[in-house]
Amino acid sequence: MALPSSCTVLVVGSGNAGFSAAVAARQGAQDVILIDQCPESWAGGNSYFTAGAYRTVHGGKSDLLPLVNNVDEQTAEEIDIDPYTEADFYNDLSRMCGGRSDPELARILVQDSTQAIQWLASNGIRFQLSSIARPTKSTVAFDSGGPGWDCAKVRGTPYNTGDVLNLAIRDAGAATAGNWSGCHSVAWDANAPSHAGDQEITNEFTKSGYPLGLMLNTAGKRFVDEGVDLRNFTYAKFGRAILGQPDRMAFQVWDSRMIPWLRDEEYREERVERITAPSITELASKLVPLGLRDPEEFIRTLDEYNTAVTAFQRENPAAKWDPAIKDGLSTQSSRVKLALPKTNWATPLDQGPFSQCGLLAA
């Protein structure tokens, strides 16, 4: 398409940021042009691939229900949503960023969050309450120049090539700032394509059901506390932990009690290769051709975990599993403690059939 020789506002990039900027500009200026380096079929950038989850300050049900389209009257009566205040948002942000967020950017993110949602809704964006109808009530991996990231899978568009960042740093004297070696990186299906997202499957390759089970590396060892916090506060960090494992890969394991709680949009049979076996020993053998190097250690890790969970449950018979809160069901009792605890949602993995899926960081 031939571009006009001039315009009042030129927007570069056709993702959320670009389209929001273009719409906002169009509400003032007449001639707004949006360009992108991708072919038309890839318009939308990473925004096309997202789960579209938004975090916003709100005062509870009365603020949120007018914005969403998936809550009928009866459900509205049944659910309760605590307010999420500016202080809550600041605290979560600070905790996740180790206190290193830029104060001015944090202020804009937090204080403008409600207004941004309302503006998007007024421009036709439809929102849904993300916990409705899910049993768990409850990016591209950025090439940051560090070792190993070239092995992470790309979750979205292959056209976020970083050219403008490179130009800014190399030619315009921009300085790098913030956590430059870090990135948002998740557990991603090992069978997903490596160098670009899949435009049909999009975010369904995400595999964030680990709080319901365990993650073991190919040496048969656990490497993170799967229950250290609610999934929303850990999923973007654990991709990096997987990338740091031998073979840059891990297995997620659940027993038959937890399998029904896995999110359909991440684990439905049509999308994921699930390996199922009636016992842990048989599961370990089935995983060897998929990359498990030490099946004995895999079995030992699960045995030790089960022993620790059982000891905790004996000591705390009133403790109840609850995936919606940090329920305190752990592997740490006065009698048995794991070197690497599972701090919440630690239930025994002892009822077959057992299931797993392979993971990579992305």
Ligand SMILES: Cc1cc2nc3c(=O)[nH]c(=O)nc-3n(C[C@H](O)[C@H](O)[C@H](O)COP(=O)(O)OP(=O)(O)OC[C@H]3O[C@@H](n4cnc5c(N)ncnc54)[C@H](O)[C@@H]3O)c2cc1C
């Ligand atoms: C699978 C997945 C799930 C995600 N889930 C969530 C989520 O639930 N919630 C959330 O908040 N975030 C999520 N994210 C992150 C979110 O996608 C991004 O933060 C957001 O989309 C960024 O929007 P953007 O407009 O800045 O960039 P993008 O949407 O990536 O758009 C950038 C556009 O710029 C174009 N471009 C790049 N370089 C050039 C150039 N030199 N010249 C011209 N055009 C160029 C690209 O082709 C692209 O179309 C997810 C990301 C992925 C990949």
